[in-house]
Amino acid sequence: MLLLPDFLNIIYKKEGESMKNVKVLLASLAGSIIEWYDFYLYGTATGIVFATLFFPSEDPTISVLIAFATFGAGYAARPLGSIIFGHMGDRIGRKASLMLTLIGMGGSSFLIGLLPTYAQVGLVAPIALVLLRLLQGIALGGEWGGAVLLATESATKGVRGFFGSIPQLGVPIGLVLGTFSFTLISSLTTEAQFMSWGWRIPFLFSAVLVVLAIWIRSSIEETPEFRRKKEQGEIVKVPIINAFKYHKKDIFRLIGLKLGDGFFNVFLMSFILFYATTFLGYSRDVALLGLTLSCATMIISIPLTGYLSDFIGRKTIYIGGVVALIVLAIPYFTMIGQSTTMFYIMQVLLLGVVWSAIFATQGTFFSELFPANVRYTGLGLGYQVAAAIVGFGPMLWTEMGAKFGPSPIIFGGFMIVGLVLSLVLAIFSPDTRKITQYSDQHNGHTEFEENGQRDAKKA
Template identity: 80%
Template sequence: MKKIKILLASLSGSIIEWYDFYLYGTATGIVFTTLFFPNENPAVSILIAFATFGAGYAARPLGSIIFGHVGDRIGRKASLMITLIGMGGSSFLIGLLPTYAAVGILAPAMLVILRLIQGISLGGEWGGAVLLATENASKGVRGLFGSIPQLGVPIGLVLGTFSFTLINSFTTEAQFMAWGWRIPFLFSGVLIVLALWIRSSIEETPEFQQRKESGNIEKMPVLTLFRNNSKDMFRIIGLKLGDGFFNVFLMSFILVYATTYIGYSRDTALLALSLSCATMLITIPVVGYLSDFIGRKVIYISGLIGMLVLAIPYFIGISSSTSTFFIMQIVLLGVVWAAIFATQGTFFSELFPANVRYTGMSLGYQIAAAIVGFGPMLWTAMAANYGPSPWIFGGFMIVALLVSLVLAIFSPDTRKVSHYDETVHEEEVKPRVSAEPLLTTAAEVRE
């Protein structure tokens, strides 16, 4: 029962964090380009709107340093409570913002500030949610436990996109643009209270608690990270780039690409995205479970190869027909990418010792996220110059995927040996060491 409660706490916050984050991504292509960044040239509006979307990604490394420091020094739980408030609070306030028509340039300025707060908060949330699960798991189920908080991505995205679809179905176009789009953002306030209630009842992870009691806490985790574990941090950046670019396209930019450049309706694009996310709900825990038997590395490499092979066919397929669009979206996002993502939390956390684990895995992951977050700006420019060319867009993805594939091949197989094993070894050794003086004293007494 305790393990289920921990996994629920990890997942609940993750759902809300990603609900809020992708809610902004959905609104960027549908609402913000018109209400906050009006321009006579639609391409310019899209470009500016997605620049603020990328700003949220750019802020995430800062969040990983701030909350990684909190998580590695004060505790995983404390960090997760703060990130939840920052993420949910900023989303709630977005729902109250006046538009450009009402206050002019002040509207997009306030939107960008709140977006930055979102990014900083999410920069600390992901790593903490994963560690809450993996540091409470035994070795044989660590892959499964680490995959559970990853479910927050598809669930959060489905909730975000479904909320827009639901509101849109009950309002006219004018009503939706006037006030309907605000409702999903305001709903964050309800979700945040629920998640805080769930997380407040959990205890600190055993690994961190053990280090805290022994006094083995780093004063400046980020400095220790760069001194001793920078190689693995940079490894994570490269490992994440390939699937990261494709993920941002498949889960965010696809709404603009499918409607603006291919000609699908907004409802069709949202349905394709929702179906692929629903598929992820099955893929992620199944693959997480399998990774405990065949290893994270094998699955990671297989997934990257799958994305490489399907990169160009994907862009050809989504332009050919609605049914092919649905199939390609489900296969590439719902199955192949989901398989990679299922292993990432556990895989990346196993590369670092507990004293810098929060900072190390978060910073590497979020630096990569900051880079790929500006993908929509590049793709908008590419579409303006070349149109929705499968060879241009597919080629872009292939280059990034090759970088990740090479690094994955030369990465360690963490299922066999990881830094989690060091903590287990310490626990086994300590009783024997502390018992020696007692045995010696007993011998002396007999003499």
């Protein structure tokens, strides 16, 4: 068992690597925060602003459906981003790819803040909004995998799980920043002012955050794993072809593993704002506070779970988290409508504790399935295909809510179906803490990495 003093010694004292480790973790986290701030900022604005200003309709439900379709479009674009930036990351390097994803995400978010509304320019407004949302999705499709690899491929032996959990903190921190910015602006403006110009401020602020993140990332080196592959001449010409030729099984395994918790995650972190205000009758402030509390809890639970995964194992924690979500799915939908207190408690429990435990392990767990020369592509593509599927959950749930109301059986049952698939696949997945395709810098290459090298030579 890795005790805390040993853990801290590995991170901060081993071979004078303290500042390098801190820089790597800060760089992976900073960019991830900005990317998710921008991505979820759009999700927060979807039901509150965009449905009214960009997709007006006599039927409010139609407006919301169309607005959430554009929200899903960002998810649908993520696989394309994983292929584009995965190719670049596996051919040129992780660092170069990650610099471009930041520019893509920050630039599109800044431009959203400048867009005219439907009332001002007609159809041009929603078309421009959709195009910028697609650019957001493409950028995020390349960001997530790269940020994870920046951390895990720089980790020393025994702390990969912890390192891999750090970029995952970008999700709760980015969402808290996004929702806080909306809440702050909303409290400082009237409803008319907020809908006129106040909502634009958080999007425009993205430019400042992106400049800061680029400055931080520009000071880091390429990851040791990628440098080793490049020096050994094992960079493949077309990573996507190699990944499908030799690692197709793990790509599809990853998609299935992510689907179950992915649907629940989109609900808990995005759709809950619309669900709580429309179907449960809570105010927007109550819904935002519930989401903020659960995300604040994640900031503690994610690195703690990442640390535990280094001696308990990613697979064990993953299975435990999925089982807990299955057990709590129907009780969650039953209890969140009873009172604001129960709403806060269940949000913190399911999102802040249970789902965050699953999410904390995913970056390391999934990346350990692939060799370094196709790792960016394989990891990103599998994860983002699943994200593209679950991103359209809000459209389904809007229809479900309109037809059945906030039915715990309907909504809870929907979540359970996906979770059972993820559970079965997790049970039959390898324990990647023991069987990994990462190279061990102290003991040479693992058997699985050598297999990956042979695959590369064949390609």
